[in-house]
Amino acid sequence: MTGTQRGGRVLPVTDLSLVVLVGASGSGKSTFVRRHFKPTEVISSDFCRGLVADDENDQGATRDAFDVLHYIAGKRLAAGRRTVVDATSVQQDSRRRLVELAREHDVLPIAIVLDTPEEVCAQRNAARTDRADMPRRVIQRHIRELRRSLRHLEREGFRKVHVLRGVEEAEHATVVTEKRFNDLTHLTGPFDIVGDIHGCSAELEALLAKLGYAEGVHPEGRTAVFVGDLVDRGPDSPGVLRRVMSMVKSGSALCVPGNHENKYGRYLKGRKVQHTHGLAETVAQMDGESEEFRAEVRQFLEGLVSHYVLDGGRLVVCHAGLPEKYHGRTSGRVRAHALYGDTTGETDEFGLPVRYPWAEDYRGRAAVVYGHTPVPEATWLNNTICLDTGAVFGGKLTALRWPERELVDVPAERVWYEPARPLRTEAPGGHEGRPLDLADVRGRRAVETRHAGMVAVREENAAAALEVMSRFAADPRLLPYLPPTMAPTATSRTEGYLEHPLEAFAAYARDGVARVVCEEKHMGSRAVALVCRDAGAARERFGVDGPTGSLYTRTGRPFFDDERMTEEILARLRSAVTDAGLWDELGTDWLLLDAELMPWSLKAAGLLRRQYAAVGAAAGAVFPDALAALEAAAGRGADVGSLLDRQRERAADAAAFTAAYRRYCRPTDGLDGVRLAPFQLLAAQGRNLAVLPHDGQLALIDRMVEHDGSGLLQTTRRLYVDTGDPESVRAGVDWWLEMTGRGGEGMVVKPLGALVRGADGRLVQPGIKCRGREYLRIVYGPEYTRPDHLARLRQRFLNHKRSLALREYALGLEALDRLADGEPLWRVHEAVFGVLALESEPVDPRL
Template identity: 50%
Template structure:
């Protein structure tokens, strides 16, 4: 906009821009800024002088003050926030620094000039007692301003607004923020993002039809688009998004252009430009370009087209936006990809990167530019979908995916379905061109580029204080000292980290029971969920074993392809701290083979459309994993007490028979002997001899994830039913968990649960776990506890000691605090689910491991381990 337009009631500026207020002292810049911008958007040089010297007029600190202004502005622009510089900015050299900063962060510089008369500025300054500079300053600033006004556009300002009087300023009513052309965050899809077409019209039509679109091939137009219903129940038409390079090398570039132009112009599709499209535009505009790399075919094909069509092609390509930011910023589409710092920005450098990527300036042995692999270092939140560089199959790397699968070179044309993340391809009908260099990468295995890159993780991602975002809870903070402990566990004790996609959370007990003789009771657990607003819960038997995560692949090829693990069999069983459950690898693989056979025989892989599964389970007996703990802690106590207390009781009985007043002591130690006997009996029930695989029992209770799917949307009854089907495949080692559905608030239903718990514990069982009926339940304060354990009196004797149920001990233990344990359980639960979601979505391993490390780190928090 021209600076000559002074009489304005409304102006519009880009939503992301660096706004320079330009004018002499007294022009009213600060008043103007606070009238039209938020206080946080304004960075004032005067305020910064005050911050560092307690005097806003201290000109001796101007250099330091402007250093602070630039620092704050840079931080805001990095975050994509509009920023206003409130300073005189009348000298070209001062403005030059701001234009340089805007270009550094790929935002648009905007100039708002308050070119007020000298008299107005002088009168305003006389009213400010804090302004004591000489009368020569304002005329000098006005002179500098006027000399530079005509050069503002050459300095780099694309929007310039000038106001020459207080009346001009008063006339201005609003300043609106215009979204950048690349901002389509309000479009949520679903999308079908299509790779480089390169004139392969027939293959494009084939792909669209496979995707569910109807195409009028003869008239190069779209007849209809498929519809998809999202998770919220909204049904929307799907929209194709083309990543560019519509033309060159292939046989029918004009037809591809016609079809895509029709779709885009009718609002049925989106398209970003590719470097081949940009080169065609330069040719059509009469520029001197070399007819090579397929452009010669396109030019030949366009010779029979009308001038009107050629003009429409020029207008179409010229109007294409460098990239699009879609779906609330979760998706970015650009021809050659885009770094996080450039997404949603507008500059020549951004457009250049979108068209060509990042090059070294060198050429390879094939005469082609050597490119930096920007995706290797990408850590952005948005998924970036791009093409430009042909690959044998679509390649995921760090939440980016290259979908140019070389159709024109005889391979295939590929689309990525979003948000499903499903890939759909059709084969090329023939090879239309020979690539200048071989397509793809060399690899000695089936490992993907992502898996090869994940072989070495960046330690900086796992040290220091971490703040982890999860989709099911609030941000979770991991303290630095806890992260260090997790790093040691991960590096020294865990299984191959590539298997570690999930760690289960700890579990909190119910509120302490006040019932006589009980520390825990089902009534408190049922009351917790009732108060949380849940009408139905599920009670599951708590097994007498150790928590185990089981990952089973159909075969070793699946383990290599999906997990990047070679030579370690087709599965793994590990503890809730990531350690191998079995010290003998052969025993582990024999166990995995039994589970795999059960999965195959029950049709699990076909039913779930997968070739791997992650199960949350309990592995028994407890002694199989905790043998050392039993020997050094529990058995030692039982043996010592078993030897000493009978002798004490005998001695006291003898003393009483001799007339000593020792009856009270005899009763006390007789009670202790009885408690010790119960203690030994309690832990022995968790131990049995293991001589073969048939002596183990695995009780799965959650199907956590399969290929492309997590199962958090299914209720626990569904999980129990699906797992029962699996267990039918090998009932010798697989155990279906007994459960009971309970209606909270229904006295009869609740009493049935209490009676069942009493029966379980009376028979020597550990107790039961109460869970919400739905896997994920939220209340007014966020996530509700995913499970609450209710342990029996005799099991608690193992945990708290033989004499815990003495009246004085129970009273003391009832003061135990659950807040820390419950907070820990919720945070670990959210992190566990987040890690699985990331793995299923094929996120980089370091993102999955942020969650795994987070859980291991949280285990270092000081929480009573007996809870």
């Protein structure tokens, strides 16, 4: 509808729509769109001709130009961008394709017609050097076709038609952007979303009271949102309508229509409908109401919008569910899906249509809350939840608090209506539906994280991760996290050292981190442990039957081939958690921990034999004879003194190398001799624990170790250092020297506050490893401490490693956040998979 205001016509144009300019050549279309729309919104047929033919007036390129125009318009509409087509569009055939394009993308097609006099069009074309020779008959034909089309535009499918007659009306018109009726993204709640009521007014009043509403108003300003199916089957449809209409009118509620409201609304309009599925009861109940109330109900039902997009796009409420491609769209197809859902075309044994399991395939960012199909329990599935818990069938009436994601329900007073089909024993699709899909991880991707924005994953890295994940990884349901890589300290200039704590302390001081914790670096294998309170908790939260958790490596592989060993470790860990009282203290039935499993030889026996022991054995076989020969030659007076000294140094280095790796090897028998050193709690039910300060974390872990009666758990030694205090820094260096001097691997320096940002707002490194002088022989070779080797090795490039560490850290935190928020497995694994993909980035493996 076109309005008027002082100074000219007002043309309302929907924010997401396909706007088609209709007018003869020279009618002022390009001038009009420049005045009223953003340049990026406008696609001109002349410009597209120029793209394909280097000549905007080449009529021979028209077909190709419109192929380009339609392609660009389709891409913009798919992305949810308003698109304006600047072309003559005076012929029905040219408009038909544009209307079809709008329908394909479920947006409104809008026509703005410039009915400009022929003489004005001719004068404008004559003034243009590129149009001066346009025959007058072309303009005349355009105007004839335009005026012949005017009365047909709405029948062609245009939802709004604005006709501007004459130059003055076009020049003084104002285009005003209107939001879609379903776009309530500015409303952020909090909301209480109520499932299908079906005339159960007593249950509705009880639920509203339980939610805290008094006379339909919440004292804290919460807004109720009803998912439809207010009427039919139950004992008091008028009472439900009266309460909901009153709340909507007062502004304390929103409501979307259900299929039952749609059918009753058609009845009120005099349409012929079958009085089945509870409609007869509603009609009989409403016959006892006044004509005025029935008229109010009819007006209310006519004004209901198919679905709402709320809370900045994070929440979609509809009756029967809605795939992401329909969110915020406006078409009959969208409304039909929101009201009725989709079916497979089959019928079940009760003669009812089989619903298409759209939620199993859902991958959208917005949570979709809906009803329509009764289920005994409301459960989350791929960020969707059905709130129809069969109140009218004797089940319960359920509401979802948003953003808290808390469920509140009241039982039905009785069975008000016998269902045609028994309630399902589980939500559609089971616990996770079809949780993982190749399309979720394949190809180049960008994973959105809360702490570091978008993290890109290259296609070749994704392919490498897919190979590992599909062939070697643990059960993905029990693989909710992978730890990030860790950057070493900056290269040290201290004589005889490649890595030294001073560089780590200085790096954090530069980032403004005043206090750090130095944690003993255990020489073992990185292990992530997921331990559940019992098998029932594992089944309930992670959907597995049998295992009570998992124990896996930093690349997601199970630690042991023998599942019994894994379960035995989990049993000992579970006992320590139980005796320490952490289940109740943290309010959880499961814990995810980061740890080190020792000895190193337990997992790396093959590597030790192939790589390290072979070097030690070769040195042991060669150097004694070589030294004996050189000493004999020196005894005979040969000038081999310098060579003998050099070989003695090399023999000593080889012996030090052998001693270094042997420190981390010891025999084990089953779990005898195995130690697990947890150093961080990662997550629990509803909580990402990795963001908690390290001192509090280590205190909880110390309690676990203290209550471990099996001898499995081992404490992680630590020292707190003030980076701005020279004495504290010196103590930190001495502690490291003492520990590495006794054969320790080194230490990890971490900001005490865990999740810390520098002065520039960016994340600082979550940890910097500082390895001992002797341990680095294993990494860089027996003779790396020679001055010439150290000089060469100091030219190492750390920026890429540091960048990887931060990106993997952000992905790991995102996985934990999604896990804690109860997001579907595919969302958690999107971040987990990203960590594994980045691990295939080419980087110096010694860092």
